Amino acid sequence: MPAHRTPAGSARDRILETAFRLFYAHGPRGVGVDTVIAESGVAKATLYKHFPRKDDLVLAYLDRVDQAWFGALRAAARDAGDEPRDQLVGMFDALAGACRRDGYHGCAFINTAAESPAGGPVHARTVEHKTVVRAWVTELARQAGAADPELLARQLTLLLDGGLASGVLDGDPVIADAARRSARTLVDAALR
Amino acid sequence: MPAHRTPAGSARDRILETAFRLFYAHGPRGVGVDTVIAESGVAKATLYKHFPRKDDLVLAYLDRVDQAWFGALRAAARDAGDEPRDQLVGMFDALAGACRRDGYHGCAFINTAAESPAGGPVHARTVEHKTVVRAWVTELARQAGAADPELLARQLTLLLDGGLASGVLDGDPVIADAARRSARTLVDAALR
DNA sequence: AGGCTAACAGACAGGTCTGTCTACTGCTGT
DNA sequence: ACAGCAGTAGACAGACCTGTCTGTTAGCCT
Numbered sequence: 001m002p003a004h005r006t007p008a009g010s011a012r013d014r015i016l017e018t019a020f021r022l023f024y025a026h027g028p029r030g031v032g033v034d035t036v037i038a039e040s041g042v043a044k045a046t047l048y049k050h051f052p053r054k055d056d057l058v059l060a061y062l063d064r065v066d067q068a069w070f071g072a073l074r075a076a077a078r079d080a081g082d083e084p085r086d087q088l089v090g091m092f093d094a095l096a097g098a099c100r101r102d103g104y105h106g107c108a109f110i111n112t113a114a115e116s117p118a119g120g121p122v123h124a125r126t127v128e129h130k131t132v133v134r135a136w137v138t139e140l141a142r143q144a145g146a147a148d149p150e151l152l153a154r155q156l157t158l159l160l161d162g163g164l165a166s167g168v169l170d171g172d173p174v175i176a177d178a179a180r181r182s183a184r185t186l187v188d189a190a191l192r
Numbered sequence: 193m194p195a196h197r198t199p200a201g202s203a204r205d206r207i208l209e210t211a212f213r214l215f216y217a218h219g220p221r222g223v224g225v226d227t228v229i230a231e232s233g234v235a236k237a238t239l240y241k242h243f244p245r246k247d248d249l250v251l252a253y254l255d256r257v258d259q260a261w262f263g264a265l266r267a268a269a270r271d272a273g274d275e276p277r278d279q280l281v282g283m284f285d286a287l288a289g290a291c292r293r294d295g296y297h298g299c300a301f302i303n304t305a306a307e308s309p310a311g312g313p314v315h316a317r318t319v320e321h322k323t324v325v326r327a328w329v330t331e332l333a334r335q336a337g338a339a340d341p342e343l344l345a346r347q348l349t350l351l352l353d354g355g356l357a358s359g360v361l362d363g364d365p366v367i368a369d370a371a372r373r374s375a376r377t378l379v380d381a382a383l384r
Numbered sequence: 385a386g387g388c389t390a391a392c393a394g395a396c397a398g399g400t401c402t403g404t405c406t407a408c409t410g411c412t413g414t
Numbered sequence: 415a416c417a418g419c420a421g422t423a424g425a426c427a428g429a430c431c432t433g434t435c436t437g438t439t440a441g442c443c444t
Contacts, residue, residue, distance in 0.1 A: 011421065027307050029221055032401060043422045048403065106306065113360045114303035115219050127361050154370040162354025168305045169319050178346040185381045186374055203391065224431055235392040240433070385444100392439070401430075409422070414415100 012050045014040045019061050024108055028058045029115045058112065059125055065108040066129050072097065073133065077140070084144035085191055088137070088156060089183045095163045096176035106168035107161065133157060145191060152190045156183055204242045206232040211253050216300050220250045221307045250304065251317055257300040258321050264289065265325065269332070276336035277383055280329070280348060281375045287355045288368035298360030299353065325349060337383060344382045348375055 009017070018040035022031040033054055037044050051057040072094040080090020098104055105111070109126045116122035134157045141149035141156075163179040201209075210232035214223040225246055229236050243249040264286040272282020290296055297303070301318045308314035326349045333341035333348075355371040 026309070029307060030309075033403080034401080041422095044403085044424080045405085046421055049420085052403090054402070105310070107357070110302070110357050110360060111306035114298065114306040115221060117218070117222075118297070123361065130358070130361060151370060151373070154366065155374045158354040158358065158367065158371055158374065159350060160354070161358050162350040162352070165299070165302050165357030166322070166350065166353050168302060169315065169322060174346065175350065178343060179350055181343070182347045182350065182374070182378055186377055189377045189381070225433080226431075233392095236394080236433085237435085238391055241390085244433090246432070387444090388442085390439100390441085393437085394435105395437105396435080397433090399431080401428100403427090405424105405426080407423090407425105410420090412417105412419085414417090 011040075011042050011046050015042055015047055015050060015057070016060055016064060019057050020064055023058065023061045023112075024065075024105060025103060027111055027115055028054070028061070033057075055121060058116075058122055062109065062112065062122070062125050062129070066132075069094075069098075069108075070129075070133060070136075074136075084140050085187055088140050088144060088152075088187050089180060091137075091156075092160070092163075092176065092180040092183050095160060095179055096173055098164070099167060099171045099173045099176045104167055104171040106166070107164035110161070110165050111168060130157070130161075133160075141190070144187070147190065152186065155186050159183055159186075203232075203234050203238050207234055207239055207242060207249070208252055208256065211249050212256055215250065215253050215304075216257075216297060217295065219303055219307055220246075220253070225249075247313060250314060254301065254304065254314070254317050254321070258324075261286075261290075261300075262321075262325060262328075266328075276332050277379055280332050280336060280344075280379050281372060283329075284352070284355075284368065284372040284375050287352060287371055288365055290356070291359060291363045291365045291368045293363075296359055296363040298358070299356035302353070302357055303360060322349070322353075325352075333382070336379070339382065344378065347378050351375060351378075 073091050076094035077087035077091040080086045113126040138149050138153035141152040146152045159179045211228050265283050268286035269279035269283040272278045305318040330341050330345035333344040338344045351371045
């Protein structure tokens with residue numbers, strides 16, 4: 001049970017929610033800790049108690065993004081029916097959904113990785129995320145009966161990344177549509 | 193003709209070359225003007241004379257990237273032969289070449305756009321670059337006889353972007369290979 | 385020779401950023 | 415009742431960043 005008077009969730013939750021919103025909109029580097037503090041209505045000491053370094057907050061942000069995006073991906077696949085080959089295409093509906101969302105600004109992981117030093121924890125976390133997603137797609141491809149599930153998964157995640165990455169510039173849903181059609185073509189070719 | 197004693201090209205060239213190297217490695221935001229000055233062996237006043245704002249230097253950097261990348265793309269297409277349908281696939285060799293290059297760190301445009309405010313000149317310049325490339329691919333697709341050149345171009349540039357974007361994490365050439373195979377499949381399907 | 389121009393060298397102002405620290409407040413469990 | 419804990423409020427240090435400004439040096443053209 002939350003202690004103190006907590007206007008909207010615990011202080012930690014408010015910090016995370018605010019960080020999520022600001023980090024996604026401007027990139028972690030583009031948002032000062034002071035701004036997060038001001039907008040979440042939290043004391044500086046509180047933030048630094050929960051997240052001793054700004055990087056810790058960034059990593060928590062990425063965890064939240066991971067849950068949201070991977071969840072959306074699986075939900076879209078599930079909604080496409082029981083056939084793995086349909087699910088492989090259906091997951092691209094998650095991309096369309098993201099494009100339509102207001103304030104869509106591309107892939108949080110790629111955007112964050114682009115502004116983080118190469119060997120750091122942010123990079124590692126991003127690689128881990130992409131690896132987990134690709135493993136899941138690989139398993140779907142295997143279930144669908146692909147001759148080379150690794151290759152098909154690589155091709156489809158490449159498409160996903162492309163759609164997400166260009167989202168930094170343009171949330172045009174035509175991108176998601178093109179990606180989905182590509183996916184259909186690639187899946188059909190791989191399972192012919 | 194260059195005035196003064198210029199150890200390696202004009203001061204302007206040295207600044208640009210240094211900025212190119214540092215900006216690509218760490219992102220423009222991750223490199224201070226002082227660092228560019230120190231590494232290019234130039235006086236501060238000189239830098240600010242040629243590039244009154246840091247943004248001007250960033251834009252010049254993007255121009256250089258545009259030339260290099262678009263040039264590599266066209267060269268790869270040219271090397272694939274005279275048939276437009278082969279050129280559409282062949283341009284992906286430029287991606288493979290980029291992946292192999294030491295210090296490869298993904299798409300400079302996407303990386304820079306990710307850390308720049310949404311409405312600014314950097315964004316506009318990036319959109320312009322992507323638009324020009326896509327227009328070129330569209331023309332190739334039209335020459336190849338695609339029923340919907342716009343769609344095919346969109347699909348192929350999506351693949352390119354995906355390959356470039358994931359380069360921020362991993363320069364594995366298997367990515368370029370997967371992209372090239374996807375391109376072959378998509379082109380064949382579109383021209384069947 | 386002398387003026388012009390490009391560049392060098394570096395101090396400086398004003399702002400922002402992260403992270404630390406002190407002092408205070410109020411709820412909760414024992 | 416009271417200790418402990420979670421939080422508030424905000425000053426502060428130290429680093430870094432952009433952009434300006436002053437003064438000096440050296441080649442080039444007339």
